Amino acid sequence: xxxxxxxxxxxxxxxxxxxxxxxxxxxxxxxxxxxxxxxxxxxxxxxxxxxxxxxxxxxxxxxxxxxxxxxxxxxxxxxxxxxxxxxxxxxxxxxxxxxxxxxxxxxxxxxxxxxxxxxxxxxxxxxxxxxxxxxxxxxxxxxxxxxxxxxxxxxxxxxxxxxxxxxxxxxxxxxxxxxxxxxxxxxxxxxxxxxxxxxxxxxxxxxxxxxxxxxxxxxxxxxxxxxxxxxxxxxxxxxxxxxxxxxxxxxxxxxxxxxxxxxxxxxxxxxxxxx
Amino acid sequence: xxxxxxxxxxxxxxxxxxxxxxxxxxxxxxxxxxxxxxxxxxxxxxxxxxxxxxxxxxxxxxxxxxxxxxxxxxxxxxxxxxxxxxxxxxxxxxxxxxxxxxxxxxxxxxxxxxxxxxxxxxxxxxxxxxxxxxxxxxxxxxxxxxxxxxxxxxxxxxxxxxxxxxxxxxxxxxxxxxxxxxxxxxxxxxxxxxxxxxxxxxxxxxxxxxxxxxxxxxxxxxxxxxxxxxxxxxxxxxxxxxxxxxxxxxxxxxxxxxxxxxxxxxxxxxxxxxx
Numbered sequence: 114x115x116x117x118x119x120x121x122x123x124x125x126x127x128x129x130x131x132x133x134x135x136x137x138x139x140x141x142x143x144x145x146x147x148x149x150x151x152x153x154x155x156x157x158x159x160x161x162x163x164x165x166x167x168x169x170x171x172x173x174x175x176x177x178x179x180x181x182x183x184x185x186x187x188x189x190x191x192x193x194x195x196x197x198x199x200x201x202x203x204x205x206x207x208x209x210x211x212x213x214x215x216x217x218x219x220x221x222x223x224x225x226x227x228x229x230x231x232x233x234x235x236x237x238x239x240x241x242x243x244x245x246x247x248x249x250x251x252x253x254x255x256x257x258x259x260x261x262x263x264x265x266x267x268x269x270x271x272x273x274x275x276x277x278x279x280x281x282x283x284x285x286x287x288x289x290x291x292x293x294x295x296x297x298x299x300x301x302x303x304x305x306x307x308x309x310x311x312x313x314x315x316x317x318x319x320x321x322x323x324x325x326x327x328x329x330x331x332x333x334x335x336x337x338x339x340x341x342x343x344x345x346x347x348x349x350x351x352x353x354x355x356x357x358x359x360x361x362x363x364x365x366x367x368x369x370x371x372x373x374x375x376x377x378x379x380x381x382x383x384x385x386x387x388x
Numbered sequence: 389x390x391x392x393x394x395x396x397x398x399x400x401x402x403x404x405x406x407x408x409x410x411x412x413x414x415x416x417x418x419x420x421x422x423x424x425x426x427x428x429x430x431x432x433x434x435x436x437x438x439x440x441x442x443x444x445x446x447x448x449x450x451x452x453x454x455x456x457x458x459x460x461x462x463x464x465x466x467x468x469x470x471x472x473x474x475x476x477x478x479x480x481x482x483x484x485x486x487x488x489x490x491x492x493x494x495x496x497x498x499x500x501x502x503x504x505x506x507x508x509x510x511x512x513x514x515x516x517x518x519x520x521x522x523x524x525x526x527x528x529x530x531x532x533x534x535x536x537x538x539x540x541x542x543x544x545x546x547x548x549x550x551x552x553x554x555x556x557x558x559x560x561x562x563x564x565x566x567x568x569x570x571x572x573x574x575x576x577x578x579x580x581x582x583x584x585x586x587x588x589x590x591x592x593x594x595x596x597x598x599x600x601x602x603x604x605x606x607x608x609x610x611x612x613x614x615x616x617x618x619x620x621x622x623x624x625x626x627x628x629x630x631x632x633x634x635x636x637x638x639x640x641x642x643x644x645x646x647x648x649x650x651x652x653x654x655x656x657x658x659x660x661x662x663x
Binding site for chain 2: 226227228229230231233234238240241242259262263264265266268269289290292293296299300302303304306307336337338363364365366367372373374375377378379
């Protein structure tokens, strides 16, 4: 079994040092709870509600920043860590990025492809599709927040064999009917079910410059059901069998991926006439 | 407002005449309840759990069958009717099809593209993408059951401007955690939200040759929430504003369809290497 641990945190905008320390401490505590995979929120180092591009730039770090060695050290020779950060690219532009770190150090950086709302004022959208990374604990795909609401993205990762998709998020709180999951979780549940893969969404909590957050951290199993949400201290923990994702066959005659009809997809471009 | 009415029925396998009469009566009663759109289950004329291709063939009808004029007559000069039937094609093959009928008669036939499980033993899969039809009540897309679990299909319909997707279904009952919607409904909720369109899934009820059905009929609004399920008599009714689907803009800087990055989709074909 693989233990997935999400830690829902409340970073404070503008406080790069304390936020970084908070994230390292979260990794350390997650490993103490025997995590194999630790997932942290989006932009955990910087906070989210920037007032200007300059403010975002003042909190940006590069992939060679010491933070990622601290995460690797905290991983205790064992865990894979995924978390979001405000990235300064070699091109001088800012990206909303996620890092995957293992005990050897930084393994991959993914730049969010679908920027939500005012993120477009500070960040450049990523120009590469999301990675799928063979780690020592399993095959992990990376997305960030709004990305998960594009089924093209989750499908790509599913077809590439992702066993677990990790999704650092900052979900602004919106209204929802009583008893329902946050809407973004509903979308992630659907993606998990139809691709038969685990999805770990690690949200943030707290209120930032008036913005309330959903605190909707959810671990979703390969059948599409929520198996853990954050407890009062922000921990969501589940032990899962990642190997359960390797076959997409549901019955002798049904296969979630084999039943696709890609030759028919995308052919409707405008309203069609009646046959 | 547009009144959508699903009527969850219990057709009996092998009884084409009584099932057809049941479906016509359902349309008549739906129109008495002021339906603008009536949705009936998948294979409502034939039942579902066939024992052989020959048995399915014995219940197949062609698109010029009088049933569709009966539906049109029952539509009372007003409603659009969508329902499933076992179709005999001009090619002599059997299809799991849905008809869209308006007061003038048959407008469109769609053949299910994604056959579920043992349907593959009797039916030929459809070779055309699903239609989007401009009716006098709005722009309606057609899918059948398992089709809705392929986000490629719902995305195609959304991009083609479907305001309402009608989904005749026969959902076999499976386990689910207490308090959760049927898993197929979760997938439809996600598709409705991310494409900002209404989805009307009309399921069947009863037990057929030992197969229990979910009876999961659900009307889903353009934000992805279930707004009606079947009452004890099998009626699910909702009044909706189909025009609410015409803009995909959520904020000044966010647009559900405009934010797509199609140039990046589908580029991962195999597990990628770490960057």
